[in-house]
Amino acid sequence: MSIENETGTESISAATDAGTPPEHSAAAADHGPAEAVHRAAEPAHGTAQPGSDYRSREQQVLDRIEKARARKPKIKEERVTSAHGAGGKASQTLTEALFLEELRNPQLEKLEDGAEFAVDGSRLAMTTDSFVVSPLFFPGGDIGELAVNGTVNDLAVSGATPLHLSAGFIVEEGFPISELRRVVRSMAEAAERAGVRVVTGDTKVVQKGKADGCYINTTGVGVRRTAHELGIETVRPGDAVLVSGPVGDHGVTVMLERGELDIDADLESDTAPLHDMVAGLLEATPGVRAMRDATRGGVATILNEVATAANVSVVVEEGEVPVRTEVRGASELLGIDPLYVACEGRMVAIVDGDSVDTALAAMRGHPHGSDAAVIGRIGEDPPGLVMLNTAFGGTRIVDLLVGDPLPRIC
């Protein structure tokens, strides 16, 4: 391995015993003089001239970009594209520039995982989520279990105890009753585990070909029993960033289960209800500032939301982020970053710097958080950016995702 050899010259001399190249190959042909048509190129101004002037010009461009990014989002597309459903930048734009614009009210404006409101002195939380995962059944779970856990988790990370769910089904004509029963039975079991009841529901059947098997929407209502004021806008420099376990298991599992990639790995979805672990965490420390379950868009998307909402920087240590070898391997092959891959039973918690140890112990004390880790900290500068100190020893930013690397994961 040439890398072991620090100068790298030995491995080279071994490889330089050249023979003759294959002749008449289209790829390796002896090319005539290339006639590049140079466009009216501007003079080669300033390329890569280190120096303070050059640096300050770069900084001006960076500042201009930040200004452009801070502008009110606008939908430029004429039609909905798959990117609008991917949880990244386009989803955010659609939510803010269309849904929020048309439906604006103080609760919705917060754009949290769940909305909070008071009814006769009780603080209630409400959330909704739709599930279109393909395939419907995958190692470690299915769409029914996902539909319960997803909504339970949205309530849990809002600081609420989940109570009641609704379930809406959109089923394609021709879908086997046996599979529908399997899905609903799995919902019942998941609801039992999460201590919630499905108290109302609805079914619609659409023509064959107008849906893909079965889609589920669940809405959940919970009650806020703790006094914690949670919200990503409350995050402060000096806080710590925790995740409750290895990231990306669910997304990669579903992707591999589709069989399009011919990669096999011993992986299971991480789908799980987090309400119990959250309750333990909130009981252990008053230092929790915000929680989010890392679904579509993954941990990276959450951290970007935090950086923007609180106007802080987030600094993540790549080496501290728990990722299973199988997930890393598949991600390397597919050219995706596990930080963006969906989980269905993992959460990100931002806690006060003084509460890190208590919070970590509380999460690790729960079976769903046994591999919890502190992955980063909140800083001041540069505000609005998520920075990653790579395991290699460099620094880069972690931006909102554009486009959808793994469609229909949940």
Add this chain to the structure above:
Amino acid sequence: MKFVDEYRDADKARALSAKITELCEPGRQYKFMEVCGGHTHTIYKHGLEDYLPENISLIHGPGCPVCVIPMGRVDDSIHIARQPGVLMTSFGDMMRVPGSNGSFFDSNAEGTNIRMVYSPLDALKLARQNPEQHVVFMAIGFETTAPSTAMTLLRARSEGLANFSVFCNHVTVIPAIKAILDSPDLRLDGFIGPGHVSTVIGCKPYEFIARDYRKPLVVAGFEPLDILQSIYMLMLQLAENRSEVENQYSRVVPWNGNEVALDAINRTMELRPYFEWRGLGFISNSATRLREEFADFDAERRFELPGVRVADPKACQCGEVLKGVLKPWECKVFGTACTPETPIGTCMVSPEGACAAYYNFGRFSRERVKEASK
């Protein structure tokens, strides 16, 4: 993770970084071009520039297969996809590349069926599964991906598939490097040679660069230590007044390339007299098309293509970025009018594009971050 972590070892990186710094002549500026977009991606993804002294700069080259596809070819693909019964396929990176009337994604929103595949063999599978449809694979890429297109064509012919064709856009790397060497805009000190292309073509085709242009070239692997080591090897050549082709990626790249792969390309494809590269214009002998024997599988012959040459948007300076004349942020529309969400130029689309890599990974002030982490 084995075969990955050992190439991302921070201690080894520090040691190499120190040796590179030692080799720098005081007051001299060094410019190396990494030809391949995969290298650009690695450099930004791992923050490799943090290990380089200020007087070494990396110039991002034209080796991003998606970046060099001109608008007209995107339009042609969408034209094919609009024909009745056509199921179009391409690599995922192509989906967001803007044509003159939008990208594949936009086209799908208007009713075409353009799907992403991970391999041309997946497109072949789709053809077998959907005999009532005609499946077209839009082939892109340098010599790295050309063999898999070639193997797919050979298989399609042996299976006698009648509902499959290839829209060939494969390009070759040597003419692009030559165009850059002949360009008056840029003075380079050496090249980080493309690793994956070289697994196919080997190292010999680069020899003219060392011999005729007196520039060192080191074929490099794709892990960050590979690239750092290659920079060290380039610096060593310069310090010793050598200009040679060296192979840092010998664990994968055979000096003579892969004869089986070259043979497959050669059996199915031939050089086009010229091909348009986005931003670079027409370059002679720089791309391949299907041979006459594969006419039945040639989408360009099966479908009547508009074949219109569409000029790049005026504001777009992809050409200068692809040639390494401009750093991404020096482009007039970088990051404001042209972003990954609404790209004007291709360099902002592909994860291998210099603009996308800089925007997604490198868009911050190193000074400020260093200051903040004190």
